[in-house]
Amino acid sequence: MTAVIVGxxxxxxxxxxxxxxxxxxxxxxxxxxxxxxxxxxxMLIGAYAAFYVGITTGSLxxxxxxxxxxxxxxxxxxxxxxxxxxxxxxxxxIALYLFCLGLSEMLFNQTLGGVRTIxxxxxxxxxxxxxxxxxxxxxxxxxxxxxxAFALVPIAWFVLNKTPFGLKIRxxxxxxxxxxxxxxxxxxxxxxxxxxxxxxxxxAGASLSxxxxxxxxxxLTNGMGFIAVALVYFGGWRPVRVxxxxxxxxxxxxxxxxxxxxxxxxxxxxxxMLPYVITIVVLATMKRRNSQAPSALTxxxxxxx
Amino acid sequence: xxAASIHIRSFLQEGTRFIAGALHFLKGTGMKxxxxxxxxxxxxxxxxxxxxxxxxxxxxxxxxxEIHALLGENGAGKSTLMKVLYGMYSPDExxxxxxxxxxxxxSPLDAISHGIGMIHQHFMLxxxxxxxxxxxxxxxxxxxxxxxxxxxxxxVHELSEAYRLRVDPSEEVWRLSVGExxxxxxxxxxxxxxxxxxxxxxxxxxxxxxxxxxxxxxxTMSEEGHSLVFISHKLPEVLRLSARxxxxxxxxxxxSVMTNAVSQADLACMMVGREVLLRIDHPDVERGDVxxxxxxxxxxxxxxxxxxxxxxxxxxxxxILGIAGVSGNGQRELAEVIAGTRSISxxxxxxxxxxxxxxxxxxxxxxxxxxxxxxRMVDGAVQEFSVEENLIxxxxxxxxxxxxxxxxxxxxxxxADRLIQRYDIKTPSRQTQIGSLSGGNMQKLILAREISRNxxxxxxxxxxxxxDIGATEFVHQQxxxxxxxxxxxxxISEDLDEVLSLSDRIAVMYExxxxxxxDRKSATANEVGRMMAGGGCEAAGARSLAPVSEPSAG
Numbered sequence: 001m002t003a004v005i006v007g008x009x010x011x012x013x014x015x016x017x018x019x020x021x022x023x024x025x026x027x028x029x030x031x032x033x034x035x036x037x038x039x040x041x042x043m044l045i046g047a048y049a050a051f052y053v054g055i056t057t058g059s060l061x062x063x064x065x066x067x068x069x070x071x072x073x074x075x076x077x078x079x080x081x082x083x084x085x086x087x088x089x090x091x092x093x094i095a096l097y098l099f100c101l102g103l104s105e106m107l108f109n110q111t112l113g114g115v116r117t118i119x120x121x122x123x124x125x126x127x128x129x130x131x132x133x134x135x136x137x138x139x140x141x142x143x144x145x146x147x148x149a150f151a152l153v154p155i156a157w158f159v160l161n162k163t164p165f166g167l168k169i170r171x172x173x174x175x176x177x178x179x180x181x182x183x184x185x186x187x188x189x190x191x192x193x194x195x196x197x198x199x200x201x202x203x204a205g206a207s208l209s210x211x212x213x214x215x216x217x218x219x220l221t222n223g224m225g226f227i228a229v230a231l232v233y234f235g236g237w238r239p240v241r242v243x244x245x246x247x248x249x250x251x252x253x254x255x256x257x258x259x260x261x262x263x264x265x266x267x268x269x270x271x272x273m274l275p276y277v278i279t280i281v282v283l284a285t286m287k288r289r290n291s292q293a294p295s296a297l298t299x300x301x302x303x304x305x
Numbered sequence: 306x307x308a309a310s311i312h313i314r315s316f317l318q319e320g321t322r323f324i325a326g327a328l329h330f331l332k333g334t335g336m337k338x339x340x341x342x343x344x345x346x347x348x349x350x351x352x353x354x355x356x357x358x359x360x361x362x363x364x365x366x367x368x369x370x371e372i373h374a375l376l377g378e379n380g381a382g383k384s385t386l387m388k389v390l391y392g393m394y395s396p397d398e399x400x401x402x403x404x405x406x407x408x409x410x411x412s413p414l415d416a417i418s419h420g421i422g423m424i425h426q427h428f429m430l431x432x433x434x435x436x437x438x439x440x441x442x443x444x445x446x447x448x449x450x451x452x453x454x455x456x457x458x459x460x461v462h463e464l465s466e467a468y469r470l471r472v473d474p475s476e477e478v479w480r481l482s483v484g485e486x487x488x489x490x491x492x493x494x495x496x497x498x499x500x501x502x503x504x505x506x507x508x509x510x511x512x513x514x515x516x517x518x519x520x521x522x523x524x525t526m527s528e529e530g531h532s533l534v535f536i537s538h539k540l541p542e543v544l545r546l547s548a549r550x551x552x553x554x555x556x557x558x559x560x561s562v563m564t565n566a567v568s569q570a571d572l573a574c575m576m577v578g579r580e581v582l583l584r585i586d587h588p589d590v591e592r593g594d595v596x597x598x599x600x601x602x603x604x605x606x607x608x609x610x611x612x613x614x615x616x617x618x619x620x621x622x623x624x625i626l627g628i629a630g631v632s633g634n635g636q637r638e639l640a641e642v643i644a645g646t647r648s649i650s651x652x653x654x655x656x657x658x659x660x661x662x663x664x665x666x667x668x669x670x671x672x673x674x675x676x677x678x679x680x681r682m683v684d685g686a687v688q689e690f691s692v693e694e695n696l697i698x699x700x701x702x703x704x705x706x707x708x709x710x711x712x713x714x715x716x717x718x719x720x721a722d723r724l725i726q727r728y729d730i731k732t733p734s735r736q737t738q739i740g741s742l743s744g745g746n747m748q749k750l751i752l753a754r755e756i757s758r759n760x761x762x763x764x765x766x767x768x769x770x771x772x773d774i775g776a777t778e779f780v781h782q783q784x785x786x787x788x789x790x791x792x793x794x795x796x797i798s799e800d801l802d803e804v805l806s807l808s809d810r811i812a813v814m815y816e817x818x819x820x821x822x823x824d825r826k827s828a829t830a831n832e833v834g835r836m837m838a839g840g841g842c843e844a845a846g847a848r849s850l851a852p853v854s855e856p857s858a859g
Contacts (some may be wrong), residue, residue: 049781171431178429182443
């Protein structure tokens with residue numbers, strides 16, 4: 001029984017990694033007032049970049065860096081469209097997603113030709129800690145991206161709440177005109193957060209293709225980026241709560257996978273739906289949270305009103 | 306240059322700025338010493354907007370330690386001039402001289418570094434941040450990696466002591482009263498070393514007590530050598546506070562005078578360019594039966610918290626009942642429960658003795674309730690509709706304007722022309738979209754639509770907010786005329802002078818309750834102001850999401 005629980009919890013921690021990278025990055029960009037719905041697409045490109053670079057150079061580290069750079073570039077494009085061009089954030093995010101979806105499929109066909117596997121990032125044992133019974137193998141026998149993803153949560157909290165940069169992010173997301181009147185470069189802050197969010201989404205994709213599944217195929221993410229956007233709402237734009245939401249979601253997912261493997265008598269189509277059903281139910285039952293949304297979320301900034 | 310090349314340029318600019326910003330962020334910078342501002346001159350300022358000449362060769366100057374009032378009607382160019390001074394607009398022509406030397410102010414940051422601060426009419430605060438965080442935002446000294454809020458808090462304390470600006474630095478701004486929020490704005494400017502402070506209608510939303518406190522602070526500041534530019538509509542205050550007044554009209558200087566040499570009437574005449582009636586004629590009218598009655602009305606605000614807690618009110622025919630109160634104490638919700646756009650959680654609303662609590666909005670307006678809503682742009686009119694379509698909004702289902710499923714456009718046009726003439730609505734035609742009308746003309750249109758339906762009860766919420774003297778005078782005359790016709794009028798206004806001069810009785814709202822009703826003959830601004838600032842209501846008020854704060858000792 002312990003082994004089953006260790007297995008489920010351990011796999012839920014690995015499963016949470018892509019959600020966490022994507023959702024923490026999205027938290028930063030939404031806190032500054034930009035909704036990036038293209039997250040899933042950026043993850044796809046990140047997953048492809050990491051896989052392709054990893055398999056051609058043999059270096060997974062280069063793969064992760066490539067994923068971050070590709071994600072950052074796409075984030076920058078999203079920032080250009082939504083911040084400089086003041087395009088509707090919802091529509092331009094979807095457009096970015098569709099663009100990335102098509103691009104990644106084309107790249108897959110042109111450069112990979114078929115589904116191949118890669119030897120992914122290996123678990124790292126934290127000396128000493130990984131020997132703790134039960135907890136050790138769960139918490140301290142994971143790959144490097146899992147550790148980084150969890151470290152991002154307190155870092156994001158610290159940046160948002162304890163640094164001038166975080167103060168600017170929150171001010172720009174809440175009342176950009178007030179921030180502007182104090183000389184804060186509203187657009188620059190938004191460019192920074194959206195680009196950073198893109199970097200994280202790219203790495204989220206990497207954590208999927210070279211650490212979790214160790215393969216790349218078209219539409220590998222299967223909507224994970226959209227779930228990450230929902231997790232930001234679920235977490236009320238606070239990194240720690242986003243983590244809790246992501247854990248809830250990935251645990252349900254891990255349970256669902258376990259149930260499939262064990263072959264309990266429920267249709268796999270139904271169990272596959274479970275995480276998404278939970279997302280909808282949770283979001284629908286906490287509409288009050290909306291009052292915590294950054295007031296300027298999805299609103300382009302324009303001077304002189 | 307083509308649009309595409311502009312976009313590419315802006316793309317590249319953002320890119321280089323982004324990298325520069327990232328480097329800057331990593332490097333961190335030190336504080337620089339700030340120059341002291343002692344005299345300021347603006348010479349021949351011209352600012353054009355498409356189709357409008359907002360400033361047409363304006364000269365303006367301020368000396369050290371001077372309180373200088375800037376007066377003018379809406380659209381006279383006051384705000385434009387001050388935005389030029391604060392670096393928000395760049396002038397098309399003209400010069401700004403600080404201490405005799407010409408300067409170029411490209412952004413608010415430039416203005417701040419030259420010792421200029423501005424308190425905007427709509428506060429530039431981030432409600433979810435604390436007072437200290439609001440002050441620290443964008444400071445050059447806080448461009449290091451970790452925020453040093455303790456030092457900010459300490460200095461805010463020192464400044465509050467020195468200028469008697471009582472406010473708690475660790476409180477989140479949305480919990481503060483309007484008066485406190487204004488103090489935060491002043492602290493922000495002082496913290497940045499503002500030698501010249503521009504205040505855009507600072508008293509518009511304050512209680513008389515807050516106004517006294519503000520004026521004491523401003524006087525202390527001027528004694529210490531700060532220069533103050535004070536934009537206002539309220540002539541008594543201008544005479545009380547400022548030494549000099551500059552009046553703008555149609556983008557030009559109509560005059561610059563020492564205030565001890567002029568009267569209110571002189572200033573009003575300079576502003577409008579003609580004689581103005583400052584006092585409203587308020588003839589005696591026989592008070593009739595009770596038209597509108599509210600009995601123990603409770604309702605929730607937008608955030609789901611109680612915002613009306615047990616309102617009892619009566620309004621008689623031929624009476625103006627004024628509702629005084631600081632913004633956000635339930636006035637908006639009060640108007641909405643009567644008009645029917647907000648549902649009631651307990652209590653009853655009665656019209657002419659009939660219980661209308663459950664009536665739909667449509668049934669209420671058919672029964673004789675007229676409503677001039679607070680947000681005239683949003684709730685009062687459809688911006689994309691024409692003047693005539695807006696005028697017919699509430700009557701389109703009646704003869705002669707429609708028959709069966711067909712509209713009678715001839716009758717509608719005739720009605721529109723009649724109202725446009727009668728209510729002096731300045732519009733190019735009855736088919737003009739009303740989004741392009743001035744605030745005053747839009748309000749006249751709404752007034753015309755509501756009054757022409759011969760209502761039994763008229764709710765007028767902030768009817769003259771943002772209107773200039775001429776339009777205000779017109780709206781006031783119309784409201785008083787309705788009173789003479791026997792309409793029961795509920796006048797909700799944050800402008801205490803307006804409530805005091807128009808109303809027969811005044812009810813004061815605080816945190817969702819009526820804390821007192823006084824007769825106009827015995828009411829004084831001080832007494833009403835005291836009620837506006839305090840009183841008891843056990844449930845949380847409209848404004849306060851937090852538990853109601855303990856009254857201070859003593």
